[in-house]
Amino acid sequence: MASLTHTLGIRHPIVCAPMAGVAGGRLAHAVSAAGGLGMIGARGSATSEWIAEQAALAGEGGTPFGIGLMAWVPQLSTQLDAVLALPDHLRPALVSVSFGDLAAPTGRLREAGLRTACQVGNAADLDAALGAGADVIVARGGEGGGHGRDEVGARAMLDLALSATDTPVLAAGGIATAEDVARALAVGAAGVWCGTAFLTCREGDNSPQARAALIGAVATRYSRVHDVAQGIAWPREFGGRAVATPFVEEWAGAEETMTPEAKAEHAAGRDRADTDYTPLYAGVGVGRLGAETDAASVVAALAGRG
Ligand SMILES: Cc1cc2nc3c(=O)[nH]c(=O)nc-3n(C[C@H](O)[C@H](O)[C@H](O)COP(=O)(O)O)c2cc1C
Known part of the structure; x- marks a missing residue:
């Protein structure tokens, strides 16, 4: 079997995860x-125009790139249309669909000859992704940043996936150093899928204030606080791991009782770009983030060439 790096046309088995709001075409390209391999992270509200623009940035000069979509969003079908309508020279090397019904979107992408990935966070997700015919499985542990499950740890999820299939498996969740990458490869992962490690790259779409807050952050918390505060209709089973700000700490576990006043406080905080309220999604590797950096330095560090 050809190695994943060969199949995807990349040098290092390191994928920068799709991260809505952070990983646009510029970060993916870098x-x-x-x-x-840089993945563009499409928000639920991402339009066809946005997808085409970001793909043009990511794929400039023939650079390979990927796109990550969320399976539960009502706009999924339009977003898939937009991906499938990209011109040949901007054809993504990998398209991920995660968090929701995987079979139909994965089937559509595969019929069009695109290589697909699905993030899985428990045994049922793994079965669904394999059943859908995903070309790459992303075994995502609860340590990971952003949305997903908090049921199975990264190492256990990786072992589960590796023992279930010969499909290439990428390790995800809390991978922050070259040693983490080496450990994942040593047990049989085809590569790694990292989000948090890239959160302080200047090429990202997050603000300098958000990057500074991430650099100073130590602890994360898995909850539905930001989604409930903002009225975002994520399925209940997928919470999100974010920096543990006082507001997150106050409402984690009590999301259903969040008062209108608390929601207004959250909205006002976001409006004034107060990073105590900005959803700073990040995994347990957040404590490893140093100064602002760039994508080339992060890739080199993860590849052990830093
Ligand atoms: C800020 C942020 C945004 C994310 N957005 C998405 C997304 O849009 N689509 C997606 O499939 N995964 C998303 N994720 C999850 C990542 O794909 C991945 O599972 C996670 O970053 C891996 O764990 P790590 O952050 O510890 O490296 C996001 C993660 C973060 C940190």
């Missing part, structure tokens, strides 16, 4: 130019 990661891929440095030898990894």
Whole structure:
């Protein structure tokens, strides 16, 4: 079997995860130019125009890139249309669909000859992804940043996936150093899928204030606080791991009782770009983030060439 790096046309088995609000075309391009694979993270509200624009940025000069979509969003079908309508020279090397019904979107992408990935966070997700025919499985542990499950740890999820299939498996959740990458590869992962490690890259779409807050952050918390506060209709089973700000700590576990006053406080905080309220999604690797950096340095560090 050809290695994943060969199949995807990349030098290092390092994928920068799709991260809505952070990983646009610029970050994806920079990661891929440095030898990894950069994924564009589409928000639920991402339009066809946005997808086409970001793909043009990511794929400039023939650089490979990927796109990550969320399976539960009502706009999924339009977003899939937009991905499938990209011109040949901007054809993504990998398209991920995660968090929701995987079979139909994965089937559509595969029929069009695109290579697909699904993030899985428990045994049932793994069965669903394999049943859908995903070309790449992303075994995502609860340590990971952003949305997903908090049921199975990264190492256990990786072992589960590796023992269930010969399909290439990428390790995800809390991977922050070259040693973490080496450990994942040593047990049989085809590569790694990292989000948090790239959160302080200048090429990202997050604000300098958000990056500074991430650099100073130590603890994270898995909850539905930001989604409930903002009225975002994520399925209940998928919470999100974010920096443990006082507001998150106050409402984690009590989301259903969040008062209108608390929601207004959250909205006002976001409006004034107060990072105590900005959803700073990040995994347990957040404590490893140093100064602002760039994608080439992060790829080199993860590849052990830093
Ligand atoms: C800020 C942020 C945004 C994310 N957005 C998405 C997304 O849009 N789509 C997606 O499939 N996964 C998303 N994720 C999850 C990542 O794909 C991945 O599972 C996670 O970052 C891996 O764990 P790590 O952050 O510890 O490296 C996001 C993660 C973060 C940190």
